[in-house]
Amino acid sequence: MTDGEFSGEPGGAVGRPRGGTSAEGRGDPFDDALALANGTAPRWVRPGAGPEATTVTTPYAAGGAAAATSSATGSGGDAPYTPDDPFSPDDPAAARSGPSSPSSPSGPSRPVDPAPPTGPGPRTAPAAVPWHTARALAERAVPGPPAPETSVLGEALGRTLAAPLSALTDLPSFDTSAMDGWAVSGPGPWRLDRPADAPETGLPSGILAGHAPAEALLDGHAIPIATGARVPSGATAVLRSEHGEVRELSAGGRRLYAPRPAPPGQDIRPRGQECRRGDQLLPAGALVTPAVLGLAAAAGYDELTAYRRPRAEVFVLGDELLDHGLPHEGRIRDALGPMLAPWLHSLGIEAAPPRHLADEADTLYAALAGSTADVVITTGGTASGPVDHVHPTLRRLGAEVLVDGVAVRPGHPMLLARLAPRRHLVGLPGNPLAAVSGLLTLAEPLLRTLAARRPAAPYRTPLAAAVAGHPRDTRLVPVAYRDDERHGLTAVPLRFHGPAMLRGIASADALAVVPPGGAERGTELELLEFPWSASWSAGWTPGWAAPGGPYEPPEATGGRA
Numbered sequence: 001m002t003d004g005e006f007s008g009e010p011g012g013a014v015g016r017p018r019g020g021t022s023a024e025g026r027g028d029p030f031d032d033a034l035a036l037a038n039g040t041a042p043r044w045v046r047p048g049a050g051p052e053a054t055t056v057t058t059p060y061a062a063g064g065a066a067a068a069t070s071s072a073t074g075s076g077g078d079a080p081y082t083p084d085d086p087f088s089p090d091d092p093a094a095a096r097s098g099p100s101s102p103s104s105p106s107g108p109s110r111p112v113d114p115a116p117p118t119g120p121g122p123r124t125a126p127a128a129v130p131w132h133t134a135r136a137l138a139e140r141a142v143p144g145p146p147a148p149e150t151s152v153l154g155e156a157l158g159r160t161l162a163a164p165l166s167a168l169t170d171l172p173s174f175d176t177s178a179m180d181g182w183a184v185s186g187p188g189p190w191r192l193d194r195p196a197d198a199p200e201t202g203l204p205s206g207i208l209a210g211h212a213p214a215e216a217l218l219d220g221h222a223i224p225i226a227t228g229a230r231v232p233s234g235a236t237a238v239l240r241s242e243h244g245e246v247r248e249l250s251a252g253g254r255r256l257y258a259p260r261p262a263p264p265g266q267d268i269r270p271r272g273q274e275c276r277r278g279d280q281l282l283p284a285g286a287l288v289t290p291a292v293l294g295l296a297a298a299a300g301y302d303e304l305t306a307y308r309r310p311r312a313e314v315f316v317l318g319d320e321l322l323d324h325g326l327p328h329e330g331r332i333r334d335a336l337g338p339m340l341a342p343w344l345h346s347l348g349i350e351a352a353p354p355r356h357l358a359d360e361a362d363t364l365y366a367a368l369a370g371s372t373a374d375v376v377i378t379t380g381g382t383a384s385g386p387v388d389h390v391h392p393t394l395r396r397l398g399a400e401v402l403v404d405g406v407a408v409r410p411g412h413p414m415l416l417a418r419l420a421p422r423r424h425l426v427g428l429p430g431n432p433l434a435a436v437s438g439l440l441t442l443a444e445p446l447l448r449t450l451a452a453r454r455p456a457a458p459y460r461t462p463l464a465a466a467v468a469g470h471p472r473d474t475r476l477v478p479v480a481y482r483d484d485e486r487h488g489l490t491a492v493p494l495r496f497h498g499p500a501m502l503r504g505i506a507s508a509d510a511l512a513v514v515p516p517g518g519a520e521r522g523t524e525l526e527l528l529e530f531p532w533s534a535s536w537s538a539g540w541t542p543g544w545a546a547p548g549g550p551y552e553p554p555e556a557t558g559g560r561a
C-alpha cells in the first residue's frame with residue numbers, strides 16, 4: 001500500500017498503532033524522532049572519511065563530546081523496523097533511531113570529526129510544545145498590531161479597522177425612489193401636467209437620479225421618476241411604471257391611473273432608513289472586505305484608518321531546489337515558494353516574492369540580519385542535517401527561540417523565534433505539507449495578532465471516516481467537505497497526506513485537527529479552514545478520497561512520502 005492510502009479495514013486503528021505492535025511496547029519512536037531533531041541521537045556519516053569510512057560524526061558535535069562519541073550502532077538509526085509500524089522510518093517525523101540518550105554508547109568510541117564551523121551546533125533537547133499551546137504562544141508572541149495608519153479606501157482592503165466605522169451621512173441621504181415610475185401625491189388618479197410655471201430644463205420630463213430636488217409635488221399630481229432619484233417633497237408614494245396607465249384626456253392633459261391604491265411610503269426609501277449620521281456601522285477590529293469598502297464609500301469615506309498589513313519575507317532554503325522545469329539529478333522543484341506568498345496574501349499579509357537562499361550559514365545569517373520584515377518565514381533547514389542552518393543562525397543572531405518543535409504531525413520541527421522585540425521568525429520544515437502545518441500552527445496566529453485580525457470562528461464537522469492518531473501528538477489531516485442528504489456536511493479525510501505531499505491538501509477544504517489517539521468516524525473535529533475553502537472544492541470529493549474507509553497515517557502504509 002502506498003503512502004496515504006486507506007487501509008480498507010473498517011474501524012481502523014484509531015488510537016493505537018496498527019499491526020498489533022504498540023509504539024510504547026517497543027520504546028517510543030516519537031521520542032527517538034524528537035531526540036534526532038534535538039541532536040541527542042544518531043550519527044551522521046560524513047562522506048569520504050577515508051580509513052574512518054566508518055568514522056561517525058555528529059552534526060551536533062561542536063562541543064558535544066558525549067553525543068559525538070556515542071556509537072553508531074548503539075545509538076542510531078538501526079533499530080528494528082516493523083513494516084506495519086504506524087509511524088515508520090520513511091516518515092521523517094518518526095525516523096527511528098535507537099536509544100536517544102547520548103550517554104548510552106553501546107559500542108567502542110569512534111574518532112570524532114570536528115563539526116564544520118557553519119554546521120548546527122549542540123542543542124539542548126527542547127520539549128515539543130503541545131499543538132494548541134504552540135498556537136497560543138504564537139498568537140501572544142507580539143503584544144498587538146503596530147500603530148494604525150490612514151490610507152485611501154482601496155489600500156485598506158484586507159486590513160483591520162482601527163476605529164469604528166461610523167456613518168458620515170444618513171443613508172439614504174435623501175428620500176429616494178426605489179423604482180422607475182411616478183412619484184405621486186395623495187390618492188389617484190393623478191394629473192401629469194407640468195405646472196405652467198415649471199422651468200424648461202431640456203431634460204426628459206421627470207426626475208432623474210443625481211439631479212437637484214424637484215419642486216414640491218402638489219396633491220393629486222404625479223411626475224415621472226427614476227430609481228435612485230430624490231423623491232420630491234409632497235410625494236406620498238412611488239407608483240411603478242408597470243403598475244400605472246397614462247391616458248390622454250379629451251379635454252387636454254394627461255392622467256395617471258392605477259388599478260390599486262398607492263399606500264403612503266410605497267417604494268420610497270426614506271432618508272436614514274439604513275443609518276443615521278453617526279451610527280456605528282462596524283466596530284473597530286472589523287476586517288476590511290470588498291463589501292466593507294463599498295459600505296465605507298456609501299457612508300462618505302475617502303480614507304480609512306486601519307492596521308497596516310504585516311510584512312513578511314520568505315526565504316526558501318535548499319540547494320536542491322529548482323524554480324522551473326522538471327526534477328533532475330536529485331534536484332526537485334521548489335513547491336513552497338509558489339505557495340507561500342499567495343497564501344500569506346490571503347491571510348492579509350504583505351509578502352515580497354520569496355527569495356531562494358543558498359544553503360550557506362553566512363547567507364542565511366546575512367539575510368536574517370538584514371531583513372526588516374515583521375515576520376521572516378524560512379522553509380527548510382529546521383532539522384539537524386549538515387546544511388540545516390536555521391538553529392545555529394538563530395543562536396548566532398542571539399534570537400530568543402520561543403517554540404522549538406511542536407507536538408504535531410507533520411511538521412514537528414517547526415519553530416518560532418524572536419529576532420528583535422517586534423520581529424519574529426517562523427521556521428517551517430522543508431517537507432511541503434509539514435511547511436503548511438507550520439504555516440497554520442505558528443505563522444497564522446502570529447500574523448493574525450500583528451494584523452489585529454480575529455481568529456476564525458471555531459468550526460467543526462463530523463468525520464466521514466475514522467482517522468488513526470499519533471499516540472501523543474496532534475495530527476493535521478487534509479479533509480474535503482462532502483454534503484449529501486444522508487449524512488449532511490461531513491469531512492472526508494484525504495489520501496496523499498504524507499509530509500512531502502501536496503496532492504491531498506490541494507484538494508482539501510481544511511485540515512482536520514486529529515487529537516492524539518485518533519478520531520472515530522462521526523467525531524466532530526476542529527477544522528482549520530483555508531482562506532479560499534468552501535467555494536473551491538465543496539461538493540467535489542476527489543474520486544480517490546475513498547470516503548467511508550478508515551483513514552490511516554502514511555506511516556502505516558510504508559510511509560513513502
Ligand SMILES: Nc1nc2c(c(=O)[nH]1)N[C@H]1C(S)=C(S)[C@@H](COP(=O)(O)OP(=O)(O)OC[C@H]3O[C@@H](n4cnc5c(N)ncnc54)[C@H](O)[C@@H]3O)O[C@H]1N2
Binds near residue numbers: 333334379431
Ligand atoms: N535526523 C532527523 N532528521 C529529520 C527529522 C528528525 O527528527 N531527525 N525530522 C524530519 C522531519 S519531520 C522534517 S519535516 C524534516 C525537516 O527538515 P528541514 O526543515 O531541515 O528541511 P530540509 O531538510 O531542508 O528538507 C526536508 C525535505 O523537504 C524538501 N524540501 C525542502 N524545501 C522544499 C521546497 N521549497 N519545496 C519542495 N520540497 C522541499 C527537501 O528536499 C527534503 O526532502 O526533517 C526530517 N529529518
Ligand code: MOO
Binds near residue numbers: 408411433434499500
Ligand atoms: O514529517 Mo515532518 O513531520 O514535519 O514532515
